[in-house]
Amino acid sequence: MATHENTAAPSEPGGARTVGSDDYALSRVPRDKRLGFWTMLLQWLAQSGSISQFTLGATIGVGMSFAGAFWAFTLGAVILEVVIFAIGLAGMREGLATPLLTRWAGFGRNGSALVSLVISISLVGWFGVQNTIFGDSVASLVGGPSWLWCVVAGAAITVLVIFGFRYMAVFAKIVTPLFFAMVAWSVTDALSEHSLSELIHSPAPGQAIPLSVAATAIAGGYMTGAIVSPEMTRYNRKGSHVFLQSASSMILSEYIVGLTGVLLGHMVGNGQVSQIVLSTSGVFGVLVVLMSTAKINDWNLYGSSLGVVNFFQVVFAKRLHRGAVTIVLGIAGTVLSAVGIMTHFTDFLSVLGVAIPPVGGIIVAEYWVVRRMRAPLDATRDAGALPATSPTWVPMSLVIWAAAFCVGKFYDGGIPALNSLLTAFVLYAVLGLAGWIRPYGTTTVEDHPGIAGTTTPAASGTAPVGAP
Numbered sequence: 001m002a003t004h005e006n007t008a009a010p011s012e013p014g015g016a017r018t019v020g021s022d023d024y025a026l027s028r029v030p031r032d033k034r035l036g037f038w039t040m041l042l043q044w045l046a047q048s049g050s051i052s053q054f055t056l057g058a059t060i061g062v063g064m065s066f067a068g069a070f071w072a073f074t075l076g077a078v079i080l081e082v083v084i085f086a087i088g089l090a091g092m093r094e095g096l097a098t099p100l101l102t103r104w105a106g107f108g109r110n111g112s113a114l115v116s117l118v119i120s121i122s123l124v125g126w127f128g129v130q131n132t133i134f135g136d137s138v139a140s141l142v143g144g145p146s147w148l149w150c151v152v153a154g155a156a157i158t159v160l161v162i163f164g165f166r167y168m169a170v171f172a173k174i175v176t177p178l179f180f181a182m183v184a185w186s187v188t189d190a191l192s193e194h195s196l197s198e199l200i201h202s203p204a205p206g207q208a209i210p211l212s213v214a215a216t217a218i219a220g221g222y223m224t225g226a227i228v229s230p231e232m233t234r235y236n237r238k239g240s241h242v243f244l245q246s247a248s249s250m251i252l253s254e255y256i257v258g259l260t261g262v263l264l265g266h267m268v269g270n271g272q273v274s275q276i277v278l279s280t281s282g283v284f285g286v287l288v289v290l291m292s293t294a295k296i297n298d299w300n301l302y303g304s305s306l307g308v309v310n311f312f313q314v315v316f317a318k319r320l321h322r323g324a325v326t327i328v329l330g331i332a333g334t335v336l337s338a339v340g341i342m343t344h345f346t347d348f349l350s351v352l353g354v355a356i357p358p359v360g361g362i363i364v365a366e367y368w369v370v371r372r373m374r375a376p377l378d379a380t381r382d383a384g385a386l387p388a389t390s391p392t393w394v395p396m397s398l399v400i401w402a403a404a405f406c407v408g409k410f411y412d413g414g415i416p417a418l419n420s421l422l423t424a425f426v427l428y429a430v431l432g433l434a435g436w437i438r439p440y441g442t443t444t445v446e447d448h449p450g451i452a453g454t455t456t457p458a459a460s461g462t463a464p465v466g467a468p
Contacts, residue, residue, distance in 0.1 A: 020323025021164030024234075025309040026446070028095035030384050034237040037245070039169050043232060044245040046172040046295045047225070048253035049179040052133075055272075056217060057261020062270055063209030066200045069262040072211055073254040076218025079418055083226040084246045086364045089239050091230020094377055095384070098230045098303075099310035102359065104373045106366035106428065108391035109443040111398060113314035115359050120307035120329075122224060122352040127157075127300035128333040128342035129349065134293045135337065147338040154334025157294045161301045162326045165235060168298055171291075179292040187260055194267055205269040216415040218254065223417035224353055227360040228303045304329050313446055351409070357417045358404035361424030362397055370432030373439060392441030400427045 024033075060069050087098075094101060099116040103109050135150035160171055191199070233242050305326045312320050336342050367374055373394075376387030401424065408420025431437050 020162035020321075020326065021166070022322045023164040023306075024095070025097070025306050025322040026100060026313060026319070027386060028381075028384050029234045030095070031237075033235075034095075035166075035169060035235050036237070037241050039173070040232070040236055040241060041245045041248060042172045042176050043169055044249040045252055046176045046179075046292075047299070048249050048257055049176055049183075049292045050253075050257070050296050051137075051289060051292075053253055053257045054183075054261040054264065056221070057258040058265030058268070058270070058272075059261075060209060060214045060217065060258075061262030061265030062204060062206035064204050064211075064214060064262070066202075066259070066262055066266070068204075068211065069214065069259065070255075072214035073218055073258050075211070075215040077250040077254040079215075079219040079415070080222055080226050081247055081250050083223070083360055083364075083421065084229045085243050086368065087227060087360050088229040088233035088236075088242045088246060090363065090367045091233040092236040092239055092242050094230075094381065095234045096230060097234055097306045098228045098359070098363070099307045101230055102363060103390040103445075104377050104387065106362040106373070106394060106397050107359075108373075108394040108397075108439055108441075109314055110393050113311050114398075116307035116311040116314070118352060118355055119224075119228060119359075120304045120311065122349055122356060123228070123300045123304035123307070124329050124333050125342065125345055125349045125352070126224075127297055127304065127329075128337040129346060130293070130297045130300065131157075131334060131337040132340065132342050134290070134297075138290070147340075150338040151334060153290060153293060153297075154330060154337060156290070157298050157301060158326060158330025158334065160294060161298050161305065161330065162323045164323070165302075168295075168302070171298075172295055175288070175291040175295045178288050179295075182288045183257075187264070191263065191267065196263070199263045199266045202266050205266060212414065216417075218258070219415055220353070220417040223360075223421070224356045225299070227356050227363075228299075231299070231303050231306060301326060301330055301333065317446075319446065354408040354416050354420055355401075355405050357408065357421035358401045358424035361404065361421040361426075362400060362428050365425045365428035365432060369429045370437065372432060372437065386445050388445060389442040390445055391439030392443045394437065394439045396431060396437045397428065400424055400431070403427065 024030075057069070057073075060072060064072065090105065091097065091101060099112055099119065102112040102115045107115055131150050131154050132146075134153050135146040135148075138144075138149045139146040160167060229246070236242050236245075305322050308325045308329065309320050309322050312318050333342070366372065373391055376389070380387050404420045404424035404427065407423040408416045411419055413419075428437065
C-alpha cells in the first residue's frame, strides 16, 4: 500500500511504491492531519488495557492494604501525568515525535541521534520481552509451543505498525471496548462470591511493601512511555485534549484496572491473577487479550521505528522509510522473542529505563524554562515546516544526562526513574538560566531524502547558536 496522506514521505529510488506509512517520521504532523478528541482518547485508553496492569495491582495488593495501594497508585499517577503533560504538550504544539523534537529541545542534531539510539533499543527490546511473555502465557493456557504464539503476535503487531498511526487508531476503536467488556465480565464473575467490603478492608496477605517501593513500580514502569508520549500527542489538535486524554488513561489504568488488581490480589493471596481473567473467557477472551497485547505493544515498535529513522538520517545521512524500518525491527524482535533470547536482556533494558527519563527532564527544562533553542520552532510552527537549521552539539546536555543517569542508577532513595528525571531538569534549568548551556555549530536540516545535513560554524566563528 502506498504511503497515505503524508506529503513528507519520500518515494523509493526510481519512483517505486513504498510499503506502509512514513507517518511524518522526519517532519511536523500537519494541522489538517491531526485526529479528533474521541479517536485519540481511545488510543490513550487502549494503553490502559493490559493484563500486566492487573498483575501489577495484585502484586502490590499482596503487600499493601487497599488504602495504602490507593495512595501508591495516586502518587504514581500524579507523577506520570505531570511528565506526560509537560512533554506531550510540547509534542502537540510542534507536531514532532521525541527523537526529532530533541534537536531543538536540549540535545542538538548529533545529540538527538544518541537519544534516538537509546530509545530505539529500549523500545524494541521491550517489544520482544512483552512478546515473549504473551507467548508463554497463551501457551500455558491453550497449549501449543510458546515460540509459535510469539510469531503470531509479533507478526500481527508488525503488520499493524507498518501502516502507521491511523490504522493503529482504528484498531484501538475495535479492541479497547472489547477488552474492557471482557475483563469486566471476568472480574465481576470472580469477585461475585466474595464480599467487596471485606476485600477492601482486609489486611495485606503477604509481606509488607513500602509506599516508596510501590510508587516506584507504578511510576517507574511506565516512565519511558511518558517520555515518548509526543509520538502520540503530535496527532492531537489541542493542549486541553492532551491533558484530558492522558488523565483519563491514568484514571482508568491506575484507579480502575490497578485497584481492581489489588482486590484480586487480596482474594487469591498472590499476584498470579492473569488466569482469572483468561480462564473464564474462553477462546474469545484469548483472542481479545491477543488483540489488546498488540494494541499496547504496537507503541513499542512504533516508537522504535521513529527513533531509528532519525538516527540513520543524522549518523549516515540516509533517509529511511519508517514502514521498511518497522518490518526489520518487527522481524528481529519477533525472532529473538521466539527463540527465548529477549528475557535475558531485561536487566539491560531496566538500565536503559533509568537512562531515558533524564531525556524528558532536559526536554521540559529547555522547552518550557530555558527556551534557548526554541525560537526556530516558534518561528516555523504556523507554517508547519521545520526550521532551516538546528544546533549541532550541546555538550553540557550530555554531561547532565550522564550525571542524572548516575543519580537514578546509584542513589538508593526515592524512585530511580523520577530521581534521574528531576536531576536532569534541575541541572539543565539552573545551568541554562545561568548561561552555561550553549549549543555549538549549526546544521542544515535535511528537507529531502538523500540530502545530508551540513555542519557550519556558528555565525561569529566562536559564539554558539542560541547565545544572547
